[in-house]
Amino acid sequence: MSKQQLDAQFKNVLDRGDKLFVPYIMAGDGGLEKLNDQIKFLETAGASAIELGLPFSDPVADGETIQQAGIRSLKAGTTVKGVFETLKKSKGHKIPIILMTYMNPVFHYGVENFADACVEAGVSGLIVPDLPMEEESMVSEIFKAHDLALIRLVALTSPKSRREALKKRTEGFLYAVTVTGTTGERHTFTERVDHYLEDLKQGAHVPVLAGFGISTPDQVKALSKHADGVIVGSRIVKALHDGDYQVIESLIHASKKND
C-alpha cells in the first residue's frame, strides 16, 4: 500500500471520529505460517494498521515480553526474507503494514534490496528505532524513492527543538514514546504526558500516535484523548501468544468513538 493510501486510511478513521489503533506483533512468533492469519484477525477486529516487528538478536529498545517473542521467532527459524515471502503470499491486506526493524538487518540485507522487498511485499512504511536523525540520510533518500514512509520517534526527553525537527520530517505518523526506557506494560505515566502529546499535535502534518507502556482499555482511552491514537505492543504480543483474543478486541474497541 502506498504512503498516500496510508495517509488516506488514517484520515478516514479520524474523520469518522474514531482514534487510530496500531497493534505491534512480532513476525514469526508462533511460526510464520500464522502471520497472515494474525494480521487478518487484527484487521477484522478494527486495527488501523499493523506494526510488524522483525525478530533481531539485539533488540536494545525492547523489554522482556518482546525480547522473548523475538527469541521464540528466531528459534522457529524466521528470517527477513521469510517475512517478505510470507507477506507476498497474502492476498493483500486491507490495512497498512509498517515494518519495525533495527538498522542492522537492513544493512545486512542491503538498503536498496530491503526497500525493493518492502515494496514487493506491500509494506507502507518503516520504524527504525536505532536510526538517529543525524544518520538517517543514509537510508531516508532510498526509502523516499520507494515511496516508503519513514516514521520518526520522539521521546519525552527530546528537547523541544529536536521534537519539532522530527515532527516536520516524519512521514505517515509521528511516534510519540510515552515512557522513558524499554517497551513493556506500565501502571502509570508521568503527569507530563498529556501536555507532551498535545504539544506534539500542534501544527503536526500527520497524526501523532502514543506508544510504549499501554496495556489496558482505560489507558488506550486516556492517552488517545490527547493524541490521534495509540500503539500497543507487549500486551498484544502476550495475548496472541496466549490465544487471548478477547483482550485484543477490547483494547481495539476502546479506540472507537462508540465505546
Ligand SMILES: O=P(O)(O)OC[C@@H](O)[C@@H](O)c1c[nH]c2ccccc12
Ligand atoms: O510494548 P509496548 O510497551 O506496548 O510498546 C509498543 C512497542 O511494543 C512497539 O511499537 C515496539 C516494539 N519494539 C519497539 C522498539 C522501538 C520502538 C517501538 C517498538
